Amino acid sequence: MFKTSWFFLLFYIASGCGNFGKLDFIARLPNALKENSGIAYYPESGSLWLVEDNGNKDIIYNVDFKGNIMKELEVKNAKNHDWEDLTTDKKGNLYIGDFGNNDNDRKNLVIYKLPNPNSKSGKKIRAQQIKFNYPEQEGFPPGRHRKLFDAEAFFHHGSHLYIITKNRANPFTGEAMIYKVPDRPGDYKAKLLGRIKTCGDWDTCQVTSADISPNGKDIVLLGYGKLWSLSNFDLATDDFTKVKSREIDLDVRTQLESVCFKDNTSLFLSDEEQHKLGRNLYSYNFKR
Template sequence: MKRLYNLSILVFAVSCSNYGQLTIISDLPSELDENSGMVLHNNSEVWMIEDNGNKDKLYRVNLKGKMLSDHKITDAKNHDWEDLAKDADGNLYIGDFGNNANERKNLRIYKIKGPLDPEDEKFRAERIEFNYPEQKKFPPKKSKRLYDTEAFFYAQDHLYIITKNRTRPFNAEALIYKVPAKKGKYKAELVGKFKACEDMNRCVVTAADISEDGSKIALLGYGRLWIFTEFELDDFSKGRLQSIDLQTNTQLEAVCFLNDSTLLLSDERSHGTGQNLYKFKIPKP
């Protein structure tokens, strides 16, 4: 009877969770209940980070949800780590640019030189520091709060940063900036803008990635995806846009390409659900 009772609880919990078009691959380790960024490693693993208030660590997890290793990042502090990116040389980039109140002046990206050796307990970081020249006040008035960030990707020796809109009233605009992918201090260059959609609960950008062949860019929101193709950098927003409703209510925070047509996604633990790794096949437009 106890086994039947427990099974009933499990079925009820799953039925109360709406994962829509996403296929659950696995749950994630307990250390990653606030995961915020992810990149693919060796086609069968992912590197992951957590956001504000968590450890200055990089985590390696396989696609079955098993924790394989964790690594202290030296010369780095998790003020608000929000996304991960990588380049073809195996360098990783941690976006420490979470800025909910739009008041930070210490925005930075940590570069960890690869290829990384999972046997090393610690990885050393270099700093890429930057600011948004268009932001004049810290914080700006509510109608100008365009400078929170949770998403970026690497392409052509640069890091492309997509802001998370926190304006009130909500105007849905996301800004696209770029900075060089090397140690230094920079004024981020504004290269584009786009409006995802009008729902403030679903239409903010929480993660990004570019496919290995460079033909697709994926932006993630809370239950939505935006896929860009047939674009030219810098302003990829002028390319062909495919907007996808994932039909889910989960708090999605990370995305990366598993291959050129399939995405891996993950979410935070929220209201008793989530903290999972998912797979999604990109439909043909």
């Protein structure tokens, strides 16, 4: 009896169905999305789109709320060097952030702009390229204390894309920089708008995804088990000097990589599979 119970407990944990902390489990994602890194939601069609990161296929995936892949679109005029986040604009365009930069040595940072994927009937979708660089970066790579130019998070507002960097400096300071670039094809110098301090723990305080609420009043930043809710910013003037940040410990330590708003109070999140844990789709009401 004891051996049987222990076997099922091990199976339960190994299948990724362990403690989800404050997150509400929705579905297990398919094996094709083991390294999922970005998620976007289209409320008018109730559809979710996901991508994978470094070196995976140049494909975006439409997934239902049972974890089934409903559609795949190959992205033309694009290459998955390190796709790290997804976001959308009010017109339904989808943006892929190919700005993963673990070693801080990339000179080919780009955001791909796609038309609404729900409107595509074929198997391919063509991207436009928004190329950019960080004017403050002086070395490729810089010294280890200046490795501040990785990114895994961005959101769209107005006519711009706002990029939040991932701090890889040693010693770790928990500081993330906020940049913006136009949402139109071109080659740009990203404009530094300000800096946000998350916390001082390397394992949980690096920013892995971000989004802004549909009403534009809240920004969320995701880490490996933590969430930061930002308010009191002014995107009309790009003023982040009075930002209020609320840290939320999600009570889970899986490799959370993706977040997007479902509505003004609730979120969708997903994590990569690591040590046979994760690869799940979750929801969370961050206002509760």
